[in-house]
Amino acid sequence: MPTIRKFQVTFDCADPVRVARFWCEVLGYVAPPPPEGFASWADYEDSLPAEKRGAWFACSDPSGEGPRLYFQRVPEGKVVKNRVHLDVRVGTGLVGEERLATLEAESERLVALGATRVRVLLADEENESCIVMQDVEGNEFCLD
Incomplete structure (x- = not known):
């Protein structure tokens, strides 16, 4: 059986370009070059029929390490909690107050980009602290 090494994470959303640009800022990802020609x-968007404009957008890790993120327009809005979410690993290796200060600083940066801070989950016997956030369309993610 072959090993799968690359994967893409797909987001359903109302405004793919807006959500993709947000995640580019969060993760340091980049948009691909426009289609040939x-x-x-x-x-490119101007060349499409009106109903297809803004229907999707993608971005990727410029280093090639992380997965491609794909954003597609869907007619329905978000109704319930995500079943899958991203953990943005900004506090890896840090503990206690140092970790919490790093998470807080990143939370402030992301709020300025349009994210919403939901709650802080403080460290316990099993887990380090993290901050639950939402992106510009309400998709949950964690600063971990």
């Missing part, structure tokens, strides 16, 4: 993504 187009000087920009705007030029």
Whole structure:
């Protein structure tokens, strides 16, 4: 059986470009170059029928290490808690007050980008502290 080494994470959303740009800022990801024959993504979008404009967008880790993120427009809004979420690993290796201060600083940066802070989960006997957040369309993620 072959080993799968690459995967893509897909987000259903109302505004794929807005959500993708948010995640580019969070993770340091980049948008791919526009399709061949187009000087920009705007030029490409202008070539599409109105109902297909803004239907999807993608971004990727410039180092090639992380998964590609794909954002697709869907007609329904988010109704319940995500079954899958991203953990943004900004506090790896840190503990106690140092970890919490790092998470707090990143939380402030992401709130300025349009994220919403939901709650802080303080360290216990099993887990270190993390902060539960929502992206610009309400998708949950954790600062871990």
